[in-house]
Amino acid sequence: MATSNPSVKRQLRQAYQQMHRAHGHQQWWPADSPFEICVGAILTQNTAWKNVEHAIANLKTAKALSAKRMYDLPVDELAQLIRPAGYYNMKAARLRNFLSVLMEQHNGSLQRMMADKTETVRARLLSINGIGPETADSMLLYAGGHASFVIDAYTKRIFSRHDWCKETDVYDALQTLCQTALGQRTDAARTDYWQDYHAQLVVVGNRHCRPKNPHCDECPLRSLLPT
Ligand code: SF4
Incomplete structure (x- = not known):
């Protein structure tokens, strides 16, 4: 202990x-929006931040850095855009898991997804396949303004x-x-x-x-x- x-x-x-x-x-966090923070929190798993920056730049160039646009992208296209971040097929699947909850349960609103007690939102994030404690807490603290x-x-x-x-x-x-x-x-x-x-x-x-x-x-x- x-x-x-x-x-x-x-x-x-x-x-x-x-x-x-x-x-x-x-x-911190180095990002232009709460949604970008959440995407970055998944992309930075097991990789250096400079690789994440390349992946984020690709997403921006493709105008895919919004919940709706990213949700509409075929997962193999998403994987190619985030390729510089490494483990790109796995991370594309994890982004899809996150986006499915965001779009289908919270109408694409990160604000709604984050609007609850910290422990409730944390449990919500941790229930998504591919989001562990470090990723969930990064989203909570930097994108949601939660004390986590x-x-x-x-x-x-x-x-x-x-x-x-x-x-x-x-x-x-x-x-x-x-x-x-x-x-x-x-x-x-x-x-x-x-x-x-x-x-x-x-x-x-x-x-x-x-x-x-x-x-x-x-x-x-x-x-x-x-x-
Ligand atoms: S590098 Fe800094 S943080 Fe690390 S052990 Fe040395 S003094 Fe401590």
């Missing part, structure tokens, strides 16, 4: 101040290297730790905090906290390393 140690919670809050001071607010902290591989790597969690901790335990430690703000301020917190961890993970040979000397979190 992730820790309930108060000093860990203090360090998590301190970590944000140091990352924010180093990088500034990241204004996103945990990813960067979070786990950074946290475990700082002894804020164990490598064996599961998604829900880490999410509970973050939501408890970082839950002191309310409503829009909390959503913005959690949106930017996750974005800051991604920056640290990309720039410094590599799987091998982390660049701790230049990292804004170096003062929080265990002694």
Whole structure:
């Protein structure tokens, strides 16, 4: 289980101040609309973001980046457009699963799909084949404005290297730790905090906290390393 140690919670809050001071607010998620965020959240599964950008650019060029247009596309055409994101047949099927729920149960309105209690919308998203916790929470937090902290591989790597969690901790335990430690703000301020917190961890993970040979000397979190 992730820790309930108060000093860990203090360090998590301190970590944000140091990352924010180093990088500034990241204004995440990088997208032009909530629908694009949801598409990006599926496309980014198991691939680097630069590959997602190519796939999104293809969708924009084909004028397919709306729920209705994408829903009307044959799935093999959709797969070809998103090919740069990798696993394109599987991701096209996952997009279709998401679009089917959006179009057939919510009349194509993402606002309607997201308009409920966080746990209700989260369960709705998780019931869609191909949408797991990280994808669902990305959609909730960034497209729906719900307070649902996103945990990813960067979070786990950074946290475990700082002894804020164990490598064996599961998604829900880490999410509970973050939501408890970082839950002191309310409503829009909390959503913005959690949106930017996750974005800051991604920056640290990309720039410094590599799987091998982390660049701790230049990292804004170096003062929080265990002694
Ligand atoms: S690079 Fe080093 S200091 Fe930075 S998050 Fe990773 S382990 Fe911590």
